[in-house]
Amino acid sequence: MTSGIVYRPRRLRATPRIRRLVAEHRLHAADLVLPLFVKEGLAEPAPITSMPGQVQHTLDTLGEAVAAAARAGLGGVMLFGIPAVRDAVGSQGDAPDGILQRGIAAARAAVAEFEAATGRPGPVVMADTCLDEFTDHGHCGVLTADGAVDNDATLERYAAMAVAQARAGADVVAPSGMMDGQVAVIRDALDDAGYQDVSILAYSAKYASPFYGPFREAVDSALQGDRRTYQMDAANLREGLREADLDLAEGADIVMVKPAMSYLDVLHAVAERSDVPVAAYQVSGEYAMIEAAAANGWIDRDAAIKESVLSIKRAGADVILTYWALEIAEWIR
Numbered sequence: 001m002t003s004g005i006v007y008r009p010r011r012l013r014a015t016p017r018i019r020r021l022v023a024e025h026r027l028h029a030a031d032l033v034l035p036l037f038v039k040e041g042l043a044e045p046a047p048i049t050s051m052p053g054q055v056q057h058t059l060d061t062l063g064e065a066v067a068a069a070a071r072a073g074l075g076g077v078m079l080f081g082i083p084a085v086r087d088a089v090g091s092q093g094d095a096p097d098g099i100l101q102r103g104i105a106a107a108r109a110a111v112a113e114f115e116a117a118t119g120r121p122g123p124v125v126m127a128d129t130c131l132d133e134f135t136d137h138g139h140c141g142v143l144t145a146d147g148a149v150d151n152d153a154t155l156e157r158y159a160a161m162a163v164a165q166a167r168a169g170a171d172v173v174a175p176s177g178m179m180d181g182q183v184a185v186i187r188d189a190l191d192d193a194g195y196q197d198v199s200i201l202a203y204s205a206k207y208a209s210p211f212y213g214p215f216r217e218a219v220d221s222a223l224q225g226d227r228r229t230y231q232m233d234a235a236n237l238r239e240g241l242r243e244a245d246l247d248l249a250e251g252a253d254i255v256m257v258k259p260a261m262s263y264l265d266v267l268h269a270v271a272e273r274s275d276v277p278v279a280a281y282q283v284s285g286e287y288a289m290i291e292a293a294a295a296n297g298w299i300d301r302d303a304a305i306k307e308s309v310l311s312i313k314r315a316g317a318d319v320i321l322t323y324w325a326l327e328i329a330e331w332i333r
């Protein structure tokens with residue numbers, strides 16, 4: 001006597017081996033990019049309270065972290081610098097001996113050492129191309145006399161930063177300030193300076209978000225107020241697609257959506273229309289939420305991490321920036 005059920009999807013869920021065989025998406029270490037912070041003048045790594053397990057690195061421990069990323073087979077590292085001195089225009093952002101430039105050089109040295117020793121590719125060295133870590137007011141750009149963020153004056157600063165980062169050895173520069181025209185200006189500046197092979201990962205659809213909260217601690221941010229005149233409004237999907245289209249037209253090599261989990265619809269839509277690789281950034285607040293719930297015993301930490309990152313992959317990300325990159329790489333080895 002048959003039940004009348006035409007097909008039984010549960011057959012393909014019955015054992016771990018059949019589930020593994022039919023999984024539609026998988027994570028690879030090479031898809032993952034680890035964000036890292038390097039701070040000027042530190043004697044020892046300093047824990048970031050709101051991001052348990054993450055630290056502000058010294059130049060030495062940054063090199064060690066990049067070497068660990070290389071051994072884990074990660075696709076990249078994304079570097080952020082925290083200078084000892086800040087000013088109105090973020091001078092340390094493009095100073096040749098600025099902390100981010102020194103961090104990039106240390107990272108490239110660690111990658112070169114790994115590649116020479118193993119013959120395998122190390123992680124791509126990426127750098128945040130933005131002024132907020134370097135300005136005394138904490139905004140991502142320079143300000144006009146009345147305190148507004150000046151788009152076109154900021155573009156000149158981004159161009160100088162991108163060239164300084166390329167000169168220090170960055171494989172990829174990542175403009176994250178959401179200024180109009182930033183990709184085109186950076187592309188021109190890199191090409192003029194002879195860095196045609198340095199790629200641009202554009203933070204294309206970057207939303208103004210409370211989920212960046214822990215990051216502000218990670219970079220000792222001085223920001224008062226918010227970034228709503230340049231980062232996007234959470235209400236807008238269509239505008240995110242337009243931002244991605246503009247960046248593609250300006251020559252972005254990779255486009256990114258950020259944050260990830262609250263914007264999986266935007267990520268999916270960008271991935272559908274993009275003919276370049278698409279990245280997503282699982283930001284500090286996404287990390288902190290799962291870590292905090294797990295620390296309270298309210299959630300299965302490892303399973304929640306895996307599900308969260310897999311959801312980003314499923315939505316269409318080719319490249320995923322996540323603070324758990326090293327740990328995930330261990331799990332999927």
Ligand code: PBG
Nearest residue numbers: 130132176211212215283284285
């Ligand atoms: C800007 C920048 C920010 C993040 C990455 N690049 C902060 C911001 O826009 O306020 C946030 C990353 C995170 O929260 O993990 N330099």
